[in-house]
Amino acid sequence: MAGNTAFMIVGAGLAGAKAAETLRAEGFDGPVVLLGDERERPYERPPLSKSYLLGTSGKEQTFVHPPDWYARHGVDLRLGTAVTGIDPDGHHLTLADGSRHDYAKLLLTTGATPRPLPVPGADLDGVLCLRRLEDSDRLKETFRAASRVVVIGAGWIGLETTAAARAAGVEVTVLESAQVPLQRVLGREVGRIFAELHTDHGVDLRCGAQIARITGGDGRVDGVLLADGTRIEADAVIVGVGVTPNSGLAAAAGLDVGNGVRVDARLCTSHPDIYAAGDVASAFHPLLGKHIRVEHWANARNQPKTAARAMLGQDVVYDGLPYFFTDQYDLGMEYTGYVDPDAYDRIVFRGSTEDREFIAFWLAGRRVLAGMNVNIWDATVPIRALVASGQTVDERALADPEVPLDSLVRE
Ligand SMILES: Cc1cc2nc3c(=O)[nH]c(=O)nc-3n(C[C@H](O)[C@H](O)[C@H](O)COP(=O)(O)OP(=O)(O)OC[C@H]3O[C@@H](n4cnc5c(N)ncnc54)[C@H](O)[C@@H]3O)c2cc1C
Numbered sequence: 360m361a362g363n364t365a366f367m368i369v370g371a372g373l374a375g376a377k378a379a380e381t382l383r384a385e386g387f388d389g390p391v392v393l394l395g396d397e398r399e400r401p402y403e404r405p406p407l408s409k410s411y412l413l414g415t416s417g418k419e420q421t422f423v424h425p426p427d428w429y430a431r432h433g434v435d436l437r438l439g440t441a442v443t444g445i446d447p448d449g450h451h452l453t454l455a456d457g458s459r460h461d462y463a464k465l466l467l468t469t470g471a472t473p474r475p476l477p478v479p480g481a482d483l484d485g486v487l488c489l490r491r492l493e494d495s496d497r498l499k500e501t502f503r504a505a506s507r508v509v510v511i512g513a514g515w516i517g518l519e520t521t522a523a524a525r526a527a528g529v530e531v532t533v534l535e536s537a538q539v540p541l542q543r544v545l546g547r548e549v550g551r552i553f554a555e556l557h558t559d560h561g562v563d564l565r566c567g568a569q570i571a572r573i574t575g576g577d578g579r580v581d582g583v584l585l586a587d588g589t590r591i592e593a594d595a596v597i598v599g600v601g602v603t604p605n606s607g608l609a610a611a612a613g614l615d616v617g618n619g620v621r622v623d624a625r626l627c628t629s630h631p632d633i634y635a636a637g638d639v640a641s642a643f644h645p646l647l648g649k650h651i652r653v654e655h656w657a658n659a660r661n662q663p664k665t666a667a668r669a670m671l672g673q674d675v676v677y678d679g680l681p682y683f684f685t686d687q688y689d690l691g692m693e694y695t696g697y698v699d700p701d702a703y704d705r706i707v708f709r710g711s712t713e714d715r716e717f718i719a720f721w722l723a724g725r726r727v728l729a730g731m732n733v734n735i736w737d738a739t740v741p742i743r744a745l746v747a748s749g750q751t752v753d754e755r756a757l758a759d760p761e762v763p764l765d766s767l768v769r770e
Contacts, residue, residue: 478570489516604618680697
């Protein structure tokens with residue numbers, strides 16, 4: 360493998376692929392090595408719980424680049440290759456086969472891993488999660504064969520998977536420990552809208568549920584037992600209770616770690632030649648004034664571009680506002696901004712929540728912290744401008760669909 364002029368990227372997901380692309384686009388002509396422990400070349404994960412799972416898009420459409428892109432751009436893509444150690448001061452890393460490789464600069468884009476459910480029975484056959492392409496394939500097969508499934512966790516992955524299962528004609532029970540779906544990210548008022556969306560589509564949604572164990576016979580799942588003694592039968596159980604950042608390598612190398620790999624606004628870790636981006640990075644955000652770790656596609660797409668430029672010595676910081684999207688049944692939405700669970704006073708709605716065509720704004724004082732447009736399009740740019748401006752707004756104007764959103768941002 361390449362010598363110590365090499366820029367190495369650990370983690371061949373979306374973030375890793377975008378970093379390699381940017382290094383070449385910026386004219387870097389030294390060795391670029393992209394190391395990934397999966398067998399597939401870098402792909403995008405959002406379709407895995409939406410179009411790919413629904414069968415409306417194919418595998419080829421999930422990949423970040425065509426197969427020959429890496430060779431054409433001189434990117435040494437090593438798949439099925441797990442990095443097991445990093446020596447920051449020695450500027451080398453170790454692979455699972457024991458080999459040692461020198462680098463000049465290193466980028467960590469190791470992403471995140473689904474959190475296991477800490478209850479008995481979680482290791483039975485038929486207890487599934489969703490992160491990788493093969494997980495989505497397994498779910499697709501399950502939806503073909505199963506008549507009823509239980510989904511544990513009403514977060515984004517759990518709800519999107521539920522919508523796909525319903526589209527396949529499968530009966531779904533969703534078990535959620537909070538009072539409404541997505542409570543931690545959206546709060547109760549908006550979480551309730553997602554609860555109705557799913558019950559309207561025939562989902563048996565049970566909030567406030569405490570799981571005692573996953574049950575099964577002959578090693579195969581057959582249901583879920585709740586703490587109150589209720590038993591729900593299931594042909595498969597899908598667990599979507601969040602992810603843990605893959606920061607073990609960084610921690611073992613002595614880098615600062617805390618809810619991910621800690622990086623500054625240039626995406627540089629506590630070692631000057633090691634950077635991190637994407638789901639694994641807890642990055643200092645200059646507009647928000649604190650470290651945040653974002654588990655979304657747009658962050659994994661954009662943050663590595665800044666990291667690559669910083670690795671090349673450019674004077675750059677990452678100040679993109681978090682953005683994400685979801686599609687469930689006939690509801691499409693985009694969310695822009697950042698709100699800690701208890702950091703807002705109230706939510707202002709513009710449009711009709713009943714018809715599921717509205718924009719929700721999270722406010723602290725008279726400032727907009729985030730906005731979510733549901734089945735309304737072309738709203739992201741003015742929402743981003745409102746949030747980034749930090750300006751106070753007139754609540755009545757914010758709620759009035761007749762007042763153009765971009766007129767609310769003063770020059
Ligand atoms: C099913 C699903 C649906 C999603 N839908 C949406 C959506 O609708 N909207 C949205 O905004 N976001 C969505 N996301 C989130 C988005 O996909 C992630 O934010 C994005 O994938 C993060 O990219 P990443 O490159 O940082 O990490 P990852 O995609 O996790 O890639 C990291 C890669 O590094 C590899 N790796 C880890 N450790 C090592 C090691 N030691 N050696 C070598 N390789 C290693 C991992 O195996 C993995 O291949 C979804 C995620 C999932 C799973």
